Amino acid sequence: MKITKIDVFAARLPLKEPFIISYVRLEDMPTIFVRIETDTGIIGWGEAVPDQNVTGETWESTYQVIHQELAPLLLNENPFSIDKIHQKFTKMILGVPSAKAALDIALYDIMGKAANVPLYQLLGGSSHEVLRVPQVLSIKTPVEMANDAHRYVSEGFRSIKIKVGTDVATDIERIRHVRQAIGDGIQLRVDANQGWNRLETLRIIRETADCQVDWFEQPVIAHDVKSLAEIRAVSPVSIMIDEGVSSTVDLLSVIEHRAADLVNIKLMKAGGIYPALALTSMAAAAGIPCQLGSMVESAIGTMAGAHLAKAQSNIHTNEMVGPLNFTKDVASITFNKDVLQFTDLPGLGIEVDEAYIQEITKFSCVVQ
Structure with a gap:
């Protein structure tokens, strides 16, 4: 099994009310979604929610890092080669943890689906x-x-x-x-x-x-x-x-x-x-x-x-x-x-609404 394509979506999720903590007030939640395809037809989903005060990343920088630096490293890799992939991430760029997390989560989603078991x-x-x-x-x-x-x-x-x-x-x-x-x-x-x-x-x-x-x-x-x-x-x-x-x-x-x-x-x-x-x-x-x-x-x-x-x-x-x-x-x-509540579905155990992701996406790209 090899990775053939990565889609990256920069989206804004609507909040019921502003999220307010000591250092920031958010009217909506900026997030980056990734969709990884394999040559076997299995698709994995991941997400990055950066915080410039915690992870040192912005919404825009995370999108660019995934698009230009990290996602290309995945092409033709086996999703199960998780240690090798993280080593490649580390050699490519220091830090940027939420960007790496988005791809990591999608890889684990694929692994669970390939094994036909819930990820846990x-x-x-x-x-x-x-x-x-x-x-x-x-x-x-x-x-x-x-x-x-x-x-x-x-x-x-x-x-x-x-x-x-x-x-x-x-x-x-x-x-x-x-x-x-x-x-x-x-x-x-x-x-x-x-x-x-x-x-x-x-x-x-x-x-x-x-x-x-x-x-x-x-x-x-x-x-x-x-x-x-x-x-x-x-x-x-x-x-x-x-x-x-x-x-x-x-x-x-x-x-x-x-x-x-x-x-x-x-x-x-x-x-x-x-x-x-x-x-x-x-x-x-x-x-x-x-x-x-x-x-x-x-x-x-x-x-x-x-x-x-x-x-x-x-x-x-x-x-x-x-x-x-x-x-x-x-x-x-x-x-x-x-x-x-958990479902019995494999991987993350959810059915992602791709049409809604497209609806809330502000900009996107494809790596293949």
Whole structure:
């Protein structure tokens, strides 16, 4: 089996409401889809959701890198030669993880379809029977976030994650208002997206000690592993690192500094499923549980992450919430309240709506 053609689509996915975190507000979600064809007729789909503040990529640069640098490397390659292909990626260009992830995901989709099994069967089998997702709240006023949280709990969500990272006093109010709105039995996670410094983080942890926060995620700037270690050393609440870990080199530093209790792995940061597997195994060896996070991806990126999360026992939680944020997605995914449903279809297990992808595409190209 050989790869014969790669289509690249630069698209904008419509959001139900603006997505707001500490460093950006998005009115829609810029994404890059790839469609890889083989000489056997099998087609694989992948997705890149770049973030210039996290992955160092823009929507436009990711499209160009896939088109001009990475996709040509795949022609005439066997999709199962995943290690060889990633080595070719690395030799061609440093970084650009979401661009590499798009092609990696499409290759795994092809592998699952060629083997005629759901992708998780190739990634370790079914380690988790059920994947429960949280609902993630964008930054709003404390009262608005509390109202949103209350509504989501009434819809059946048992875990709420809130985005914070603005001024300390308002963030404390956000945490308090949301906890009051959801009651004691619902999990609460807090993500600052690098929005605080060390002293601000310690103050917030101290002043929300009665709010039963499960963990604080990436409170300080990504590279400041030493501050994160100092926070963790005195925090009664678990500390998760996200933006600070993209590679095994990053994770090694976190392990050496004892800087985090948990690590949030994202395919868009890691460069796809293959390098994410290395991160998961490395974290397991160090006794650090993982979460499989999301960059608000469509059904394509979401199901790639979901299959990995289902297959790996050290991935304890996930945030496969992207499809919940779109007015219309490129494929159908079913949620039973907060439980993501898998199909028996091979590969990613979805039927991609190619006509809709064409509809939301702003520019595209073909590599063959």
